Amino acid sequence: MIAVIDLFAGAGGLGEGFSSLRDSSGEPVFETIMSIERDQQIHETLRLRAYVRRILNPDGSVPEIYLDYMRNRNNDSLEKLKAYAPDEWEAACEEALCAELRDGDNTLVELGAERLRKWRASHPNSPFVLIGGPPCQAYSLVGRSRRAHDEDFDKDVKHTLYKCYLAFIQSLQPDIFVMENVKGLLSATHQGHGVFKRIIHDMEEAGYEVRSLVTEHPEAPRDYIVKAEKYGVPQMRHRVILLGVKQGSGIKTGTLEASKTATLRDALTGIPRLRSSFSRRTRELGDSDWEKYVDCAATQILETDEGTCLASVFEKASECGHPMTSSSEHITAVSGKYNSWYRRRFGKSALLTDHDARSHQASDLDRYLFCAAYAEKYGHPAHLEDFPSRLLPNHKNVRENNNSEYKFSDRFRVQMWDRPSTTITSHIAKDGHYYIHPDPAQCRSLTVREAARLQTFPDDYLFEGNRTAQYTQVGNAVPPMLSQQIAAVVADALEVEAKPFVGGVVRHDEPPASN
Structure with a gap:
């Protein structure tokens, strides 16, 4: 099993895709050992999902106690849900942290390193993957157009939050990282310098080669844009996704495989x-x-x-x-x-x-x-x-x-x-x-x-x-179906065979994976 740490996790769309991927035996390929989200309400979503993954029935279905919480959504039903499997609730609380990543503060980096050491004590030689994406408002083209002055954009601290991500890379040395952001990242500048070019430079200085998920030989920044509708997602969502691999590791990575376009009707049937x-x-x-x-x-x-x-x-x-x-x-x-x-x-x-x-x-x-x-x-x-x-x-x-x-x-x-x-x-x-x-x-x-x-x-x-x-x-989320396909690319690079669900079917005609 491959360990995952999810930064700037939001509601957990990226992590959901990785967590839902199964290998050829039906076993999970990835396990999230830590996720971080600063917003209290969003963190509650993230924590609940971490718990639900732990209490699924043997056939992969959700237990009746969770269905009861879905129906009622009140404190009484939540307390009953937590009491259903208290050890698993405690584990979910440990996994999903409500905390803020700050440039220059390595407290969470050190905690991540501790979690990884603990994981590898029981999973020797386990690969480790870092996923996530810094908050994107600073790079949003719409957000930038609404700013009255360019200097306000240059002063936005969200520009430097990718350095928190970089600190995890430098300290924990993941085998592979996945970093997601909006298209505006490609044209954003900070203090007169291109943000995208700076990020690539910093990742290379940290010892990583940055690859594309859509082409084996990226020649321009646009080659890092993933268009979700090309991969079975019923939405025209275009995002920059960087795939980082340790220099000299010999790890070979593929690209996402296009599938039939899905429509609004496909998504809303029923x-x-x-x-x-x-x-x-x-x-x-x-x-x-x-x-x-x-x-x-x-x-x-x-x-x-x-x-x-x-x-x-x-x-x-x-x-x-x-x-x-x-x-x-x-x-x-x-x-x-x-x-x-x-x-x-x-x-x-x-x-x-x-x-x-x-x-x-x-x-x-x-x-x-x-x-x-x-x-x-x-x-x-x-x-x-x-x-x-x-x-x-x-x-x-x-x-x-x-x-x-x-x-x-x-x-x-x-x-x-x-x-x-x-x-x-x-x-x-x-x-x-x-x-x-x-x-x-x-x-x-x-x-x-x-x-x-x-x-x-x-x-x-x-x-x-x-x-x-x-x-x-x-x-604000990453579509889990797209994330699962990205996870399959990562799994294949780490020599684990996996079967993602794409375009209404599972690759290689396998039955749908349950989480």
């Missing part, structure tokens, strides 16, 4: 239809009859020049009927392409959590209805230029526009059934305008569970905290 819900302000204004409001909105859209062509779409939607509820706790179908990925640990249970529609202002329901119908009719999302004038948002740069070319013209973005979704980011926690459900009858944005599915988290993965915190955790 997810129950929901109606949106009204915001408190909307309810206070008296708009509380949802069906009546949506039917009226459709009629008004059809009366506009831009909406006249949508009659057939609205007729088709009405034939399906209005969704009857704004939340659902049960899956409705189990025949989806990715069912054995999302539902593999549930046994006969149809439980589904975190599938609750968020509240929207009434005017946004009109826009969501129009956007979904327009996309179904024309095969592409609407921009503000396509909107009836009555649906244009009351924003300053829209009101003052005179040329019909709007800044952020895709601020209301419907996701398309037969394509991968756009990138799920932490912005989904603020509003759902970029993540409109494609069914016109539902008039809503994606739920936490739907966003988690697009990120390829299995349905038994719980995100602690309130809904805003859950959306943030999902948006």
Whole structure:
């Protein structure tokens, strides 16, 4: 078994992929001996997952006590869950640390070295892999565009957090490391110097060769970009991922193997239809009859020049009927392409959590209805230029526009059934305008569970905290299905045969691996 330390772990998407990988005998290839996350709520998610991995039934399914916690999510059910296997809970607490990595403070580096020595005492000659990625906000192209002054960007301490990662490499000398970050890393500068070039230099100075997961002979920074949709993930998520190997080790590494494109429909098969819900302000204004409001909105859209062509779409939607509820706790179908990925640990249970529609202002329901119908009719999302004038948002740069070319013209973005979704980011926690459900009858944005599915988290993965915190955790994560394929590349380099689940099947026609 191969030891793993996960830095800047977040909700655990990268670690989930490594932990879920099985060898040809069905045994886990990797074991996380330490993960670090500084945010308390996110750490609770990470710790819970570390515990769940330890208490799975012999057939790989989750125990009933965990299903009870998924249903209830209260202190009483949590205490019962912890009491179910107290030794395993203690081990999970030891594994998942709530702590902050700081440049120049080697306390956690020393703790990691101690954990590794303890591990190797019982696993002689075990390889060791370091995974994780520094917080990416400092490198985000969107974040940088919003800064008023370049000097604010240069002063951002997040630039130096990769040095914490580097300190672990220098001290613990992993056989292989995996470091993930946003594309903006490639063009970011710090005090006038390219951040990406500096990172590569520092890793090479530490004794490592930095390789690509997409090409054997990288020639430019863009050759380190991994496009998730090429590897079975139903989402267009592009991230920089560096694969570091000790210089002179003789370790040979392969690349990720492309698979058939997965779509939003593949990911959401079986997810129950929901109606949106009204915001408190909307309810206070008296708009509380949802069906009546949506039917009226459709009629008004059809009366506009831009909406006249949508009659057939609205007729088709009405034939399906209005969704009857704004939340659902049960899956409705189990025949989806990715069912054995999302539902593999549930046994006969149809439980589904975190599938609750968020509240929207009434005017946004009109826009969501129009956007979904327009996309179904024309095969592409609407921009503000396509909107009836009555649906244009009351924003300053829209009101003052005179040329019909709007800044952020895709601020209301419907996701398309037969394509991968756009990138799920932490912005989904603020509003759902970029993540409109494609069914016109539902008039809503994606739920936490739907966003988690697009990120390829299995349905038994719980995100602690309130809904805003859950959306943030999902948006900032690495897709576990992609991570599992990266883990398979690492395992193969360390001469362990493994079978990742990709594109609805497991490589080499093996049955799906259970965690």
